Structure formats: C-alpha cells, structure tokens
Amino acid sequence: MTISDQERERLIRKEEKNHAGAILNNVYLQAVIGSHPGGCISSIITIIILVFVVILARACALT
Secondary structure, eight states: OOOOOOHHHHHHHHHHHTTTTHHHHHHHHHHHHHTTTTOHHHHHHHHHHEEEEEEEHHHHHOO
C-alpha cells in the first residue's frame, strides 16, 4: 500500500507544525538520501546546514 505524493507532503507539513525539530530532521534526511522535493531553497538550506555542521565539528576537534 503506497500513499500519493500529495498525501505524503501533507503528512510531512502536519508533522513540521507539531514538532519544531521536524524541519531540521527532514532537511538532514533529504541531504543524506539526496532527495530534494522542495527545490532550490531546500538545496540551499541543506548545504548551509551541512557546512555549519562541518565547521562546528572542526572547531570542536581543535579544542
């Protein structure tokens, strides 16, 4: 049994409204699996988050 893309997107948006961390989790998951249904903005946000995580990890490794 599969759900339609529209139903899936509706459920994702509902989850994001209920849980503040859901947006970050969804962006991270999209970065890991390489899927960007949100288009260009989602790609840019994903890249910014990944760069921030790398910089943070390097800064913590130096201390």
